[in-house]
């Protein structure tokens with residue numbers, strides 16, 4: 001894997017085992033009021049004019065409505081609770097105690113710095129204790145966080161924390177690799193750079209052999 005920026009965030013919070021895990025909460029800042037659909041469409045018209053085009057010309061007349069409706073899909077993650085998704089667990093695991101790995105979950109997200117898409121894959125693993133969760137639910141958690149504005153780094157950490165809190169596994173491993181349009185099409189213009197972020201907790205953090213097995217499994221994909 002050449003041409004990659006390795007941005008491991010395993011040190012983002014020092015030693016998760018002895019300190020309280022950070023909850024993925026939105027910090028309290030100045031309150032905002034959600035605008036009406038008409039107000040949101042007016043804002044898109046402003047941006048079209050800012051780009052230099054006439055929002056009243058025929059080809060653009062319905063664009064604000066389309067953009068606002070696309071936003072509903074792209075940012076549908078604000079209406080969903082990732083912890084609730086993992087609330088239904090199965091306790092009959094017949095002694096299964098090895099890692100559960102989901103490889104190549106689609107990531108379609110937008111960075112909070114430019115509202116530009118970043119597209120890639122997430123690989124998620126956990127070491128169950130006495131309970132497991134429906135595997136599709138892990139993909140759903142990735143989807144919920146990806147349908148919000150954030151950075152790849154925070155998203156990686158949030159997915160790990162959510163799984164740790166809900167399943168109390170022996171460890172969680174997350175790896176996300178994505179190409180960021182804000183970096184590919186503007187700024188430094190590096191379309192071939194994949195940004196890779198990882199987060200290891202519990203035994204994945206303390207046991208290099210487990211970490212290696214996870215990385216080998218996901219990179220086979």
Ligand SMILES: [Zn+2]
Nearest residue numbers: 111113114182
């Ligand atoms: Zn960006």
